[in-house]
Amino acid sequence: MNLVDSFEKIPVEIFATPKDGAKHVAETIASLIKEKSATGQNCVLGLATGSTPIYIYDELVRLHKEEGLSFKNVITFNLDEYFPIEKSATQSYWYFMHHHLFDHVDIAPENIHIPDGSLPKEKVKEFCANYEKQIEEAGGIDLQILGIGDNGHIGFNEPGSSFNSKTRLQVLENKTRIANSREFQNNITLVPRLSITMGIGTIMRSKKVVLVAWSNKAPIIVKAVEGPVTEQVPASILQQHPNASFVIDEPGASELTRFKSPWLTGEIEWTPKTVKKAVINMALKLKKPILSLSANDYNENGLGDLLAEKGDAYQINLQVFYELRDSITGWPAGKPNVSLPNHPERSNPYPKRVLLFSPHPDDDVISMGGTFERLQEQGNDVHVAYQTSGNIAVTDEFVGRYLDFAVGFDKLIGRSSDKTEELKNDANSFLSNKEKDGKDSEFIRQTKGLIRRCEAKAAAMNVGLKEDHIHFNNLPFYESGTIEKLPMSQADVDITKKLLREVKPHQVYAAGDWADPHGTHKVCFNVLMEALQQIKADGDEWIKECWLWLYKGAWQEWDMSDIEMAIPMSPDQVMSKRYNIYFHQSQKDMVPFAGTDAREFWQRAEERNANTANLYSQLGLTKYAAIEAFVKWPF
Template structure:
């Protein structure tokens, strides 16, 4: 009964990589079967972040296993409009970089909607695109991503089930969600050319992929709720051969994960008991200690009562777990023996190393804990893993250089060189195209701006300069949103820093919902470094605990939280002022994803919400809380 609530087949993998390999193998199998029959294979292809690993695996299979694409005819789902085909954000360019330039497909067989089509002829070109698909015999296999609002292709909510290839207007939520590909929201096109839902539904086989926690709510709606054009992906329930391929984070809201006790017999572990009781209390609007036997039975938890006894005893067990996760001593309370405390009392003081993927994640995500660790006497280090240079606007660069020129002039220093740098920057920006990346000099200046803000934040907290480490990991330094995968040099640099600091505590960003993946790569680098150090027998590693915080995009579910650090109103304000130091990230933030709020607003709302949930469950009401989960390696 595990999938009894699901109205469409769902295949769940541990991670994105495994799911992507599965889809790539399925596609390869169809290509090879068609080759054996002497027929063409017609593929419907998607763009965006979701299929990148699928394409990487197909390229690997071409290079290492001889998978040929000579019999493949491809049709892409969509393209921004209007947009030059060579723009960095163009899906025409994307497909070349991700797949076509690396395999033996005949260029004549590549079909992608064109962002340069004259608007007055769009209808004609769209009709021709439909006719071309039909002339090939139709699409054999279509791969899809899914938008946070349920769109497939660029078929936004409300799109007709019978729609075909056409020019559409993008919802503002879609434009915001895709703004990480552009310098700012104003540059995101307001329209796109997309295959219609009817066109997609005619494909003989459909794979829809969804990765990460941000997709979990819409995956649940598309899979378990009724078919509606307001959730276009739900229309796939009516397809004869469609399957959703997701990772465990994207599946988190499905009933089999969210409420597994409703789908059949389960093993009642302490973790699952906590999840069941907390979710029931929040759903009923009751404190944990207020739940009754009737509440348990009415919520599908009758078997838990049979196995564990009276509701009151179960309530107490969960209440103590929640209570014991709250502490004002993130480094452990010195001179105290508290067996249920999240952290050890000894050693004291601890050496703490905070890894910050970007130069502001430390203060945004765990600023209160950051300050408390320092104030409580621990030796706190901060490692800024990347330069964060692509998240600085061009205008901020000229402002920064102009200030440097003015400083030199009032100081009586020869400012001719700085003025030349300013002139070069202004000249470059005036002719900068959408397909053009910044020069190395501009990227260095942008990195310097963010470095200065990070150092100022550490001084604000009280951290000495010698404890601030700028790693500038190589994977990040591409000058574009698209980053390299984790490399050996990234791991080597991280291992060197860890051996130098020898921390008792590590804090790292466990936020895998970062829209362009930097947090995920940074976390993988830390994990790989710690595994290697443990394997190599470094003595300090066995005494090092790793705590994961969430970044600006999301928070841990309350049943997952293992350490919650409460904050007073004054501490909330102090954290806000620390975030304000990052002036280049205020107001209009480049690449801020689907959330239009500034980072300080997101942080306060998230921390305040966590504190509110604890209070709703019957714990003390605090102004805010920062949350952590421990990683065991």
């Protein structure tokens, strides 16, 4: 018997990609709208904002324009809004909803209800009571769409909110404000401290609830779906709703028991991968070295079936121990002139041509700075490609600083600074009067891109790369001038294909961390995969010898059971990596797009690498100062 979802207390639907999941939710909404329309009834929708539901709204707009879906019978109530904020501010949810949905469909303006963040504070309580009354008069919410915060909040109901709460003014946690600061010029001081939000009690009165969440929400998803109902995880209350479900993508489901520990949900096929995962998880849980695990440990931790199938516990332990041992190497491109059948990489050819893709101009040194240096020091032909300009992560203050330098430099060398002074004055004037959406002029964007390009070049050259081995792709999808990016296009793929064909690498390194708050890493990965697959389809011979290795970024690390190549670092190498990260001065001190983690990137990287090394040691392997981890990826 195999009860794969036996640990889940809420129905969960899992889709391959966010777009697949969003399409399913949009079709659910469309079906409800049509069903209500056919009987002459209004369809009352509760709607959410943020990056998660954007694909849903895109699909609803497509259904309206291409398939005639009408919103004339739709009444909407939005979950929340910042307070205070003007409707015209592009960070407002009023603006968000009109920009992504309402301006593109035939909904009646009087049927749109969004909390008003521009009210005087003394009017908010009355507004909230009336909002509850309007929902009731509309017949209640037929379908409520939710997202989920990293701390489990739904709407802006932060941990500790009463399960009986109604629409009200709510104080935002600092973590929430940090996560949302990317919408406010990366400046937390600009993020409102309050919000108006539907209460948890209001949400629970909805006839149907669908919570949508993607990749980077896996840790909180498992708490909400499998954990106890607690006010510290507000989304967990949905376990008590008679018609609630979660719609998530495969990465978002990764922490659920059916994926994390599938042997606990019933019979499974014991492949080398599942054996490795089970034994490592058990050893870490028991805080025992792998070679110290006993048959009794297997039986008491749900692995009796594994023991029955494979036999001796010690032989299983040895198998997993050797896999971990063989993943550790100081030669990321393979060790030359030796035969190591179990080494993660091939010994030949050597040296290898290596192409390291970095989504932003600092992901290379943050995520694999130690390996980057090893590859170069060991004589490989190393290239680095910065996929995007990273300009949105440069503060306005840095532009002023560098323009001051440009003017001073002109004067220093005796060159006329009139033109530079003019550009500086124009830039200062623009920045001091910049609109609330923070959208930069073309000149400011290019200046910010130049700042990051110079930092990346300096760091790469410090590693030892020659200038002609440093490439700036400036992929077009990134250059929207706003946090919200353009869709990936063939133009992005063609730029990537051109570079791949120039270098003809034996090894490609790329970011497999798709939890960055603005989604750039995932798009960059998709662009690279499409480029590799098109080259493969074209029959290029060199692609047959090309291996793709993925690293994780500043946001998370690979699960121990997934790691296929582990590059250890000495204390000196850790310091060298830190200094290379320091070259990215525009990203220091205040981390743009920090998510819920306010630490600087070098701090995150060092803790993550040290933790990986500690886990290897805990499992009975050699203790290193730090380890960078990689997974080989098919294409």
